[in-house]
Amino acid sequence: MTHSWYHSIRSADLFGGVPEDYLNIHNWFDETKAFLPDLRHRALRHHAEGIFLCEQVFGITIENTVRQKIPVRLIAEQHIQDDLGWIPTVEDWLCNLEVQPWMTQTPFQPLKKSMLNNKLEPSSQSNNPGAAD
Ligand SMILES: [Zn+2]
Secondary structure: OOOHHHHHHHHHHHHOOOHHHOHHHHHHHHHHHHOOOOHHHHHHOOOHHHHHHHHHHHOOEEEOOOOOEEEHHHHHHHHHHHHHOOOOOHHHHHOOOOOOHHHHOOOOOOOOHHHHOOOOOHHHHOOOHHHOO
């Protein structure tokens, strides 16, 4: 499916209510198109772990307009199956990434205290625990 609206229409057919009941969930899955507007955006949320993350964002159930509680997991599974025909894991996506030289040839650069001082709030830089806030 190419648009979250069409996923939402399918959800309303499957679970009841109206497409708008499901649009936020389907938009959440596909909003990663903003990062990469081709099918590879799916690697970020279209997998088993993404389903559980979706539950953390939207809760275990949503209530549709006909006052039915619908498990978010089922809606999430529907989205991924509609797109891919199955539910991959994160490992399935990552194992199919081609390793690039920049992924492995980063020179070791340990974090130095001088680099940290500019990022801490003034009270956090003190060694006196009673001096905070
Ligand atoms: Zn999708």
